Amino acid sequence: MLKLSRNERNDIVKRRLFKAAADIVGEMGYAEASVARITARAGVAQGTFYTHFPNRQDLLDRLLPELGQDMLAFIKARIDTGADARAQEEQRFRAFFDYLAEQPGFLRVLNEAEIFAPEGHRRHIDNIARNYVSLFRRGRAAGEIGDFTDAELEVVAHIFMGARGYLGQRYAGGGSGAPAHVMSAYSKLVGGLLFRAGGDKRRTT
Amino acid sequence: MLKLSRNERNDIVKRRLFKAAADIVGEMGYAEASVARITARAGVAQGTFYTHFPNRQDLLDRLLPELGQDMLAFIKARIDTGADARAQEEQRFRAFFDYLAEQPGFLRVLNEAEIFAPEGHRRHIDNIARNYVSLFRRGRAAGEIGDFTDAELEVVAHIFMGARGYLGQRYAGGGSGAPAHVMSAYSKLVGGLLFRAGGDKRRTT
Amino acid sequence: MLKLSRNERNDIVKRRLFKAAADIVGEMGYAEASVARITARAGVAQGTFYTHFPNRQDLLDRLLPELGQDMLAFIKARIDTGADARAQEEQRFRAFFDYLAEQPGFLRVLNEAEIFAPEGHRRHIDNIARNYVSLFRRGRAAGEIGDFTDAELEVVAHIFMGARGYLGQRYAGGGSGAPAHVMSAYSKLVGGLLFRAGGDKRRTT
Amino acid sequence: MLKLSRNERNDIVKRRLFKAAADIVGEMGYAEASVARITARAGVAQGTFYTHFPNRQDLLDRLLPELGQDMLAFIKARIDTGADARAQEEQRFRAFFDYLAEQPGFLRVLNEAEIFAPEGHRRHIDNIARNYVSLFRRGRAAGEIGDFTDAELEVVAHIFMGARGYLGQRYAGGGSGAPAHVMSAYSKLVGGLLFRAGGDKRRTT
DNA sequence: AATGAATGAGACTTCATTCAT
DNA sequence: CATGAATGAAGTCTCATTCAT
Numbered sequence: 001m002l003k004l005s006r007n008e009r010n011d012i013v014k015r016r017l018f019k020a021a022a023d024i025v026g027e028m029g030y031a032e033a034s035v036a037r038i039t040a041r042a043g044v045a046q047g048t049f050y051t052h053f054p055n056r057q058d059l060l061d062r063l064l065p066e067l068g069q070d071m072l073a074f075i076k077a078r079i080d081t082g083a084d085a086r087a088q089e090e091q092r093f094r095a096f097f098d099y100l101a102e103q104p105g106f107l108r109v110l111n112e113a114e115i116f117a118p119e120g121h122r123r124h125i126d127n128i129a130r131n132y133v134s135l136f137r138r139g140r141a142a143g144e145i146g147d148f149t150d151a152e153l154e155v156v157a158h159i160f161m162g163a164r165g166y167l168g169q170r171y172a173g174g175g176s177g178a179p180a181h182v183m184s185a186y187s188k189l190v191g192g193l194l195f196r197a198g199g200d201k202r203r204t205t
Numbered sequence: 206m207l208k209l210s211r212n213e214r215n216d217i218v219k220r221r222l223f224k225a226a227a228d229i230v231g232e233m234g235y236a237e238a239s240v241a242r243i244t245a246r247a248g249v250a251q252g253t254f255y256t257h258f259p260n261r262q263d264l265l266d267r268l269l270p271e272l273g274q275d276m277l278a279f280i281k282a283r284i285d286t287g288a289d290a291r292a293q294e295e296q297r298f299r300a301f302f303d304y305l306a307e308q309p310g311f312l313r314v315l316n317e318a319e320i321f322a323p324e325g326h327r328r329h330i331d332n333i334a335r336n337y338v339s340l341f342r343r344g345r346a347a348g349e350i351g352d353f354t355d356a357e358l359e360v361v362a363h364i365f366m367g368a369r370g371y372l373g374q375r376y377a378g379g380g381s382g383a384p385a386h387v388m389s390a391y392s393k394l395v396g397g398l399l400f401r402a403g404g405d406k407r408r409t410t
Numbered sequence: 411m412l413k414l415s416r417n418e419r420n421d422i423v424k425r426r427l428f429k430a431a432a433d434i435v436g437e438m439g440y441a442e443a444s445v446a447r448i449t450a451r452a453g454v455a456q457g458t459f460y461t462h463f464p465n466r467q468d469l470l471d472r473l474l475p476e477l478g479q480d481m482l483a484f485i486k487a488r489i490d491t492g493a494d495a496r497a498q499e500e501q502r503f504r505a506f507f508d509y510l511a512e513q514p515g516f517l518r519v520l521n522e523a524e525i526f527a528p529e530g531h532r533r534h535i536d537n538i539a540r541n542y543v544s545l546f547r548r549g550r551a552a553g554e555i556g557d558f559t560d561a562e563l564e565v566v567a568h569i570f571m572g573a574r575g576y577l578g579q580r581y582a583g584g585g586s587g588a589p590a591h592v593m594s595a596y597s598k599l600v601g602g603l604l605f606r607a608g609g610d611k612r613r614t615t
Numbered sequence: 616m617l618k619l620s621r622n623e624r625n626d627i628v629k630r631r632l633f634k635a636a637a638d639i640v641g642e643m644g645y646a647e648a649s650v651a652r653i654t655a656r657a658g659v660a661q662g663t664f665y666t667h668f669p670n671r672q673d674l675l676d677r678l679l680p681e682l683g684q685d686m687l688a689f690i691k692a693r694i695d696t697g698a699d700a701r702a703q704e705e706q707r708f709r710a711f712f713d714y715l716a717e718q719p720g721f722l723r724v725l726n727e728a729e730i731f732a733p734e735g736h737r738r739h740i741d742n743i744a745r746n747y748v749s750l751f752r753r754g755r756a757a758g759e760i761g762d763f764t765d766a767e768l769e770v771v772a773h774i775f776m777g778a779r780g781y782l783g784q785r786y787a788g789g790g791s792g793a794p795a796h797v798m799s800a801y802s803k804l805v806g807g808l809l810f811r812a813g814g815d816k817r818r819t820t
Numbered sequence: 821a822a823t824g825a826a827t828g829a830g831a832c833t834t835c836a837t838t839c840a841t
Numbered sequence: 842c843a844t845g846a847a848t849g850a851a852g853t854c855t856c857a858t859t860c861a862t
Contacts, residue, residue: 009841009846010845010846013846013847029320031320034830034831034832035831035832035833036830036831036832044847044848045847045848045849046832046833046848046849047833047834047835047847047848047849047850048846048847048848048849049833050832050833050834051845051846051847052846055832055833056831056832056833111316111319111320112320114316114374115234115236115316115317115320146393147393148390148393149386151386151390152386152389152390152393153390155372155376155386155387155390155391156390156394158368158371158372158375158376159364159367159368159371159372159390159391159394161367161371162364162366162367162368162369162370162371162372163363163364163367163368164367165367165370165371166363166364166366166367166370167360167363167364167367169319169363170330170363171360171363181354181356181357181360182360184357185353185356185357185358185360185361185364186360186364188351188352188353188357189361189364189395190394218821218822239855239856239857240856240857240858241855241856241857249822249823250822250823250824251823251824251825251857251858252822252823252824252825252858252859252860253821253822253823253824254857254858255857255858255859256821256822260857260858261856261857261858423842423843439730441730444834444835444836445835445836445837446834446835446836454843454844455843455844455845456836456837456844456845456846457837457838457839457843457844457845457846458842458843458844458845459836459837460836460837460838461842461843465836465837466835466836466837521726521729521730522730524726524784525644525645525646525726525727525730535785556803558800558803559796561796561800562796562799562800562803563800565782565786565796565797565800565801566800566804568778568781568782568784568785568786569774569777569778569781569782569800569801569804571777571781572774572776572777572778572779572780572781572782573773573774573777573778574777575777575780575781576773576774576776576777576780577770577773577774577777580773581770581773591764591766591767591770592770594767595763595766595767595768595770595771595774596770596774598761598762598763598767599771599774599805600804625824625825628825628826649851649852649853650852650853650854651851651852651853659826659827660826660827660828661827661828661853661854662826662827662828662829662854662855662856663825663826663827664854665853665854665855666824666825666826667825670853670854671852671853671854
């Protein structure tokens with residue numbers, strides 16, 4: 001069937017615009033994502049943009065939350081739900097790098113969104129943090145996670161997000177997942193091995 | 206206080222331009238730091254800008270490395286060099302939040318630089334990472350830090366930077382240092398307590 | 411109530427578009443009367459506009475002449491045909507203000523039409539002027555109006571229209587007819603030389 | 616001296632922009648007075664506009680008050696201050712038509728300003744009305760004008776302005792002053808009751 | 821060295837009109 | 842007849858940079 005209904009056609013163009021914007025932001029950043037460039041890449045006239053989005057900012061604000069859902073789904077599909085909390089966090093971390101290998105632009109969208117699409121950024125960060133905290137609480141209930149208050153768990157979630165972000169930025173260039181030493185360091189640290197400080201309760205055990 | 210290179214020290218106008226730019230970026234972000242605004246705040250004509258800097262980007266790229274040195278000096282002055290590695294990292298983290306309370310614009314410069322002054326951002330990140338790694342190696346030599354290769358230490362450095370950045374972003378609003386639960390969570394995690402996974406060697410000890 | 415030509419009488423959509431346009435122009439002016447807004451208010455699609463009018467300007471040009479006929483009918487219904495010419499002009503002037511109180515948008519249409527619908531404006535002005543002149547000639551024949559040539563009567567008609575327009579603009583805001591001092595000033599001035607009505611002192615000469 | 620100081624150059628460009636705008640509005644109306652057209656006629660780049668005016672509307676708002684002052688000066692220079700009030704009003708009316716002959720665009724600026732530069736229009740109307748009223752009051756004090764309250768004098772001022780505007784619109788096309796029959800009709804009508812000049816028949820009563 | 825007016829490319833957005841459905 | 846997505850020209854304004862003074 002070559003002929004599409006008006007509704008289908010409409011959706012296709014909207015999706016093309018969205019995709020074009022995501023690609024451009026991933027490649028060149030929000031600042032280069034002008035309406036002219038987006039519509040050019042989508043193959044439509046500039047005016048067409050405004051039949052699908054009220055303005056440029058609106059599209060930019062939708063970008064990260066949408067891609068963030070993609071990422072979450074991608075990661076969730078790679079988790080062994082039978083594993084313990086620590087193993088799952090390692091799987092999540094590895095899956096994050098795998099996602100970056102598939103969607104090299106994601107990190108750029110993530111980082112720049114804070115500036116160019118603050119509304120969308122906040123929404124995304126909240127999504128991820130909530131997701132993390134709920135996982136942590138389940139782990140805590142299962143006795144797999146130490147003594148952390150709820151407020152502290154939120155802090156931990158932000159640490160993990162920060163680690164992801166900075167490590168992705170630094171080490172995801174290769175296009176083929178997390179390098180071995182990044183995995184090992186992350187695992188050791190997050191798993192609780194970095195310091196052998198005096199006050200560590202486990203040592204007294 | 207901005208420290209400019211030797212040649213610049215006596216150049217009052219140049220210093221004023223630099224200060225004006227730093228203030229503007231801290232308050233409103235790089236995007237608002239137009240040459241017109243910078244020169245207006247510095248109290249000189251627009252053309253004067255170009256007798257001191259080859260172009261706008263050049264000044265923007267110098268911003269973060271310069272401010273980063275300030276931050277490093279601030280933190281270093283607050284470290285008890287006699288303490289062990291873990292205690293020192295806690296001091297560094299606390300000092301970072303204290304610095305943010307004093308220089309609320311720093312985080313903005315840091316975050317936006319990645320986008321608007323990538324050259325300067327890379328320089329800054331390398332500075333901090335190098336600094337961290339050299340501290341870690343000293344700790345490792347003293348037996349205060351576990352089994353990490355040099356490459357892994359660099360990974361840890363990025364994790365710490367990421368944690369700082371994201372936690373600062375989320376919790377530094379108050380203007381009066383790190384909240385207690387942020388400190389405690391950071392301490393527990395970084396100190397090695399989050400997971401009680403089965404394979405943890407220390408548990409078998 | 412809009413009276414459309416015979417062909418249009420049964421065309422509900424066309425009438426709705428016309429009414430919508432008149433309302434919008436009255437409320438916000440011609441500049442805001444975009445096809446999008448007119449069709450939205452009429453509750454039809456944009457494209458539908460062009461099945462009823464060849465283009466936007468065509469509708470705009472019909473607006474004032476149509477509304478002008480309304481106004482004329484409104485005024486005519488309030489004239490005591492038995493009164494002398496001067497009294498009738500006072501009634502007309504008062505009725506004009508009453509019309510403005512009922513149709514506050516009319517003045518806006520009238521004033522802006524000169525710019526945005528010059529063709530329609532010319533037609534309207536000619537209508538009103540012709541109307542005036544024919545009244546004046548009847549008055550002159552009845553000896554109620556002084557020595558004016560036909561060409562001069564046209565001049566007087568324009569003066570009256572100008573007076574109406576400017577006074578309406580300045581004093582019709584209240585929404586309740588002509589203020590007393592406006593009526594009295596108009597009456598004194600206009601009554602001056604044009605009419606030789608009974609109360610005129612010169613007649614005693 | 617071919618070389619001008621910067622200040623002089625600056626003023627010249629600003630004046631050229633202003634003149635260009637006035638000419639364009641006079642010829643084609645405010646709607647056609649785009650920044651592109653104004654700067655093109657002034658022979659400068661579009662951006663130059665904004666070094667002299669904060670925005671397009673600002674220039675448009677200055678247009679009528681400025682031209683209105685010109686007109687007032689033009690008229691004042693043609694008044695015989697020794698003549699009585701009625702003769703002076705006739706001179707003013709004739710001078711107004713002479714001004715229109717010299718500045719054919721003025722009427723367009725005047726009429727359209729109400730819509731496109733309402734701020735400037737209000738200022739102009741107030742100027743003229745105040746001017747008229749002060750003349751009337753002097754005439755009333757000198758016994759040359761009949762029984763009108765202050766509020767009524769303002770009404771009369773608006774009638775005169777309206778008459779000027781509509782008559783100018785209708786009869787000023789020729790480019791050579793007021794046609795004889797326009798003058799005579801105006802004179803008869805306006806002379807009617809407002810003024811009690813020496814030749815007034817009623818005085819002999 | 822300092823000035824600041826001038827430049828012109830490029831950004832976002834609106835809108836009358838067309839045309840395939 | 843009705844629809845409404847698509848078009849593309851045109852509008853206002855910003856801004857880094859240059860250059861004559």
